[in-house]
Amino acid sequence: xxxxxxxxxxxxxxxxPAERTARRRAVLEWVGIxxxxxxxxxxxxxxxxxxxxxxxxxxxxxxxxDLVPRTWExxxxxxxxxxxxxxTWWRNTLLxxxxxxxxTVVSSIPVAYALAKFRFRGRDLSLMLVIxxxxxxxxxVVIPMYLFWAKQLDLSGTLWPLIIPMAFGDxxxxxxxxxxxxxxxxxxxxxxxxxxxGDLRTLLRVVLPMAKPGIAxxxxxxxxxxxxxxxxxxxYASENPGAWxxxxxxxxxxxxxxxxxxxxxxxxxxVMAPVILVFFFAQKAFVEGVTLTGVKx
Amino acid sequence: MSTVTPASKGRSxxxxxxxxxxxxxTAAFMSPWLIGFAVFFAYPLIxxxxxxxxxxxxxxxxxxxxxxxxTYVFENYPLFWPALRNTLWLVLIMVTLRxxxxxxxxxxxxxxxxxxxxxxxxxxxxxxxxxxxxxxxFAFLLNPGTGPVNSILxxxxxxxxxxxxxxxxxKPALTLLALWGxxxxxxxxxxxxxxxxxxxxxxxxxxxASAWQRFxxxxxxxxxxxxMFAVVTGVIQTMQYYAQPLIAGKVASGVIxxxxxxxxxxxxxxxxxxxxxxxxxxxFQRFDYGSACVVALVLFALSMAFTGLLMRRRxxxxxxxx
Numbered sequence: 001x002x003x004x005x006x007x008x009x010x011x012x013x014x015x016x017p018a019e020r021t022a023r024r025r026a027v028l029e030w031v032g033i034x035x036x037x038x039x040x041x042x043x044x045x046x047x048x049x050x051x052x053x054x055x056x057x058x059x060x061x062x063x064x065x066d067l068v069p070r071t072w073e074x075x076x077x078x079x080x081x082x083x084x085x086x087x088t089w090w091r092n093t094l095l096x097x098x099x100x101x102x103x104t105v106v107s108s109i110p111v112a113y114a115l116a117k118f119r120f121r122g123r124d125l126s127l128m129l130v131i132x133x134x135x136x137x138x139x140x141v142v143i144p145m146y147l148f149w150a151k152q153l154d155l156s157g158t159l160w161p162l163i164i165p166m167a168f169g170d171x172x173x174x175x176x177x178x179x180x181x182x183x184x185x186x187x188x189x190x191x192x193x194x195x196x197x198g199d200l201r202t203l204l205r206v207v208l209p210m211a212k213p214g215i216a217x218x219x220x221x222x223x224x225x226x227x228x229x230x231x232x233x234x235x236y237a238s239e240n241p242g243a244w245x246x247x248x249x250x251x252x253x254x255x256x257x258x259x260x261x262x263x264x265x266x267x268x269x270x271v272m273a274p275v276i277l278v279f280f281f282a283q284k285a286f287v288e289g290v291t292l293t294g295v296k297x
Numbered sequence: 298m299s300t301v302t303p304a305s306k307g308r309s310x311x312x313x314x315x316x317x318x319x320x321x322x323t324a325a326f327m328s329p330w331l332i333g334f335a336v337f338f339a340y341p342l343i344x345x346x347x348x349x350x351x352x353x354x355x356x357x358x359x360x361x362x363x364x365x366x367x368t369y370v371f372e373n374y375p376l377f378w379p380a381l382r383n384t385l386w387l388v389l390i391m392v393t394l395r396x397x398x399x400x401x402x403x404x405x406x407x408x409x410x411x412x413x414x415x416x417x418x419x420x421x422x423x424x425x426x427x428x429x430x431x432x433x434x435f436a437f438l439l440n441p442g443t444g445p446v447n448s449i450l451x452x453x454x455x456x457x458x459x460x461x462x463x464x465x466x467x468k469p470a471l472t473l474l475a476l477w478g479x480x481x482x483x484x485x486x487x488x489x490x491x492x493x494x495x496x497x498x499x500x501x502x503x504x505x506a507s508a509w510q511r512f513x514x515x516x517x518x519x520x521x522x523x524x525m526f527a528v529v530t531g532v533i534q535t536m537q538y539y540a541q542p543l544i545a546g547k548v549a550s551g552v553i554x555x556x557x558x559x560x561x562x563x564x565x566x567x568x569x570x571x572x573x574x575x576x577x578x579x580x581f582q583r584f585d586y587g588s589a590c591v592v593a594l595v596l597f598a599l600s601m602a603f604t605g606l607l608m609r610r611r612x613x614x615x616x617x618x619x
Contacts, residue, residue, distance in 0.1 A: 033408045040405060041419045047477065048422070050445045051434045065448040107329035114326035120319075126327070128608060133338055135604040137537040139576040140597045141341035143348060143586050147355075148341070168333030199322055228427040230540040231573070235581065247429045247540075254433060254548060261437055271430040279425050283418075 048272075055266035062262035076266040083256075085241055086267075089249035096159050096233075096245055097226035103166040104173050104222045105215060111169045112177030113203055117189060127178070133171035138231055146235055157240035162232045166222075173218045180214030181207065216285035220278070227275060246271045342597070349590040359587075366587040370595075374588065376563065376578065380570040383468065383542075384535060387571070391472045392531035399482025399527060400520075406483065407490045417487075424480025428540045435474045436461055436548040461549035464566040471542055471569065482527055489523040490516065529607045535571075536600045542569035572596050 015023070054062050055076055057069040080086060114120075115127055150156035184207060192202040208215070230247045237243040244252070250271050257263045324331070349366055351359035370377050402420055409416050423431070438446050439460035447457035460470040497515045506514065517524075546564035562578055563570035572592060580589030 030410070033405065034411060036405055037409045037416050040402060041416060044419050044423050044477065047434055047438055050438055054437065054445075063443055065443050065445075067445055067448070107333075110326040110328075111330040114323055118319075118323050118326065120323045126330075129334065129338075130330070131608060132601065132604055133334070135533050135607070136338075136600055137539075137573055137596055139537075139539070139573040140593045140600070141338065141345060142576060143580050143589050143593060144341035144344035145337065146580070147586075151355075165333065165337050167329070168337065169330035174330060199326070224425070224427075228429070228540075230429050230544075231577075234577070247427055250429050250433060251544060251547065258551075261443075264433065265437060268430045268433050272426050275425050275427060276422060279422075 051265050052269060054261055055263075055269050057262045059260050059262055062265070063259065073262065076262050077270070079263055080253075080266045080270060083253065083263075083267075085244065085249060086253075088242060089244050089246045092159060092237075092243060093227060093245040093247070096162060096229075097223045099163050100166045100226045101219050101222045103163065104170045105219050107167050107169045108173040108177055108218065109208070109211075109215070110203065112174045112181055113207060115174065115178045116181035116184075117186070127175075130171045130174050130178075134175055142231075142235060149236065156236055158243050159233070159237055159245070161236045162226075162229070170222065172225075173222060176218050176221070177211070177214050180211055180217075184210050213285055216282065220282055220285060223278070224275060345590045345593050345597075348587055349594055351587050353586045354584045355586065362587065366585075366591045370579075370588050370591040374575075374579070376567060376570055376575055377592070379563065379567040380572050380575050383568065383570050384538075384572060386468055387471075387535045387538065388532050391468070391475055392528060392535060394472060395475055395479065395482060395531055396524060396527045398476050399479050400486050400524070402479055402483045403486025403490055406487055417483075420483055421480035424478045426478065429544055431474060431478065432541045432544040433548060435470065435477075436545055439470055439473075440549075461545045461569075462565055464568040467545065467549075467565060467568045471545060474541060474545075485523060485527065486520070489520040493519040526607075529603055532603050533600060533607070536596060536603070537573060538571045539573040542571050543574055545569060572599075 050067065053068055056072050056074065057066070058071060058073055061070055115123060115130070145161070146156075149161035153161075155161050188206055188210070189202055192206045197205060227245075228247055229245070230251075233243075233245045233248040237245070237248065241249075241252075250267055253267050254264050348359065350361060350363060352362040352365070353359035406413065406417055406420060426434070438444050441447055441457065441459045441462055444460075447460075450457040458466040458469075460466050493516055497519070498511060501511045501515050543562055546562060546569040547560055550560070550564035559582060562574040572595065575592045576589050576596070579585045579592060
């Protein structure tokens with residue numbers, strides 16, 4: 001900004017007409033681009049702003065057309081926390097997201113390493129199958145999976161049918177990690193072997209420290225995946241409110257507080273806030289992960 | 298990396314032992330996924346095919362019905378064709394607009410010189426909003442009665458649409474929600490745009506190319522693999538489009554409630570139905586597991602067709618991101 005404003009002052013010395021038009025065009029372009037930027041920024045942020053403002057209104061004002069709260073009802077947030085079940089949903093979500101993330105990372109790393117660095121027959125086929133699994137909607141296999149968990153193992157009404165499979169590698173995480181591990185030069189692995197490291201030690205001592213950004217990205221994606229998952233809890237946990245997660249519970253919250261847009265919006269803010277906080281702490285790893293695969297988790 | 302050499306003529310016992318050791322090592326490293334693949338993918342997929350020919354409601358034993366589930370889904374299930382038509386609409390319009398908008402925002406962010414970091418973060422944030430929460434937010438923002446968007450539209454004298462309550466506006470409203478969460482595409486396009494060699498722009502400028510010509514003949518050819526990638530993954534994501542249309546329909550219809558409440562998906566007037574919702578409707582609301590498996594297989598075929606497209610040019614598409 002200051003740079004651009006300073007320019008006209010410098011140019012008091014008579015400049016050639018061509019120079020002047022070029023400069024004027026540069027200023028106009030700057031103004032045009034940044035006006036567009038501000039317009040886009042409004043489009044992306046105003047929904048958050050309106051949701052937040054509504055979450056602080058009184059119940060009756062939230063049903064009016066007002067955009068700004070007359071009185072700031074911070075108690076709405078306390079009311080949300082007091083809703084029966086809300087804290088349970090939090091705990092369940094943290095369990096699902098936390099345990100799921102740890103299991104996914106631990107089980108996906110060796111697979112991704114093998115796919116990236118070992119040479120064996122069937123490797124390309126395995127990679128193709130991993131990509132296919134990654135692209136498959138979860139609904140394709142849900143009927144037999146549900147029958148398996150509910151009828152054979154009697155685990156419906158819990159989150160275990162969602163957590164246990166994560167101990168067996170997650171296609172998206174394997175793919176993302178594999179992409180990352182292929183960028184590690186083989187010379188490091190050869191050097192480790194010359195030093196007498198076995199495969200497992202090479203993985204743990206040499207590869208993992210270098211793969212930290214990739215692992216961080218996978219962990220984040222997996223955490224967000226579990227946090228956001230609606231279909232999984234709907235299938236396996238819906239019959240037991242004690243096993244609901246935030247994403248699933250939020251919907252029933254709207255049902256119970258039919259006309260209380262202020263409380264529903266406060267709950268919505270509380271579901272969004274942790275994800276956004278985590279993002280600010282781990283922005284770099286996250287954006288790296290997106291560019292690495294370009295596929296969302 | 299040590300390699301498993303192809304069978305050679307003078308293969309000694311030591312070499313064979315080494316190969317066996319390496320095969321064992323590979324199997325050990327691959328084992329989590331091998332088990333996962335068998336138990337959570339191959340078995341249920343085969344089982345889905347099996348159930349698609351069975352009548353099964355969750356009790357008793359499945360009984361063979363031949364192709365009756367298939368003819369039911371294609372000829373008599375009232376939600377199938379509307380869902381397929383909606384999917385086509387979403388592929389043609391939502392995916393196209395998302396790619397164009399993502400490219401536009403990507404271009405914009407590479408041109409912004411002041412406060413780039415702040416703009417980038419603001420543009421990216423909505424992508425992170427959990428889908429259920431984001432849909433809930435949009436259902437409020439766009440509600441025809443008291444929603445801020447319609448209040449503003451009426452304030453400036455623009456006729457306010459019914460959004461999620463109007464069958465012809467519900468998919469545009471979902472598209473708006475999808476455009477709001479453009480962050481993933483923005484980051485991909487931004488990376489691709491910054492990768493275009495600077496010299497090519499300079500050469501084009503020397504040749505007197507206009508801004509449009511520079512975009513058309515320098516930018517576009519360089520980023521076309523990424524555009525293709527965005528289109529194909531967009532189509533695949535559309536096949537999985539579930540929580541947003543379901544929640545939007547539920548909230549707008551007002552019948553949203555806790556567990557066990559029946560909700561005929563697609564409100565208003567089947568306009569928000571997508572294929573994944575049919576699997577849920579048939580399997581978990583109508584307890585017709587056989588027909589649910591038929592829809593699941595249609596979904597499988599469609600997803601695999603587009604994934605095949607993605608992998609056929611692996612060098613250009615699936616690895617486009619790295």
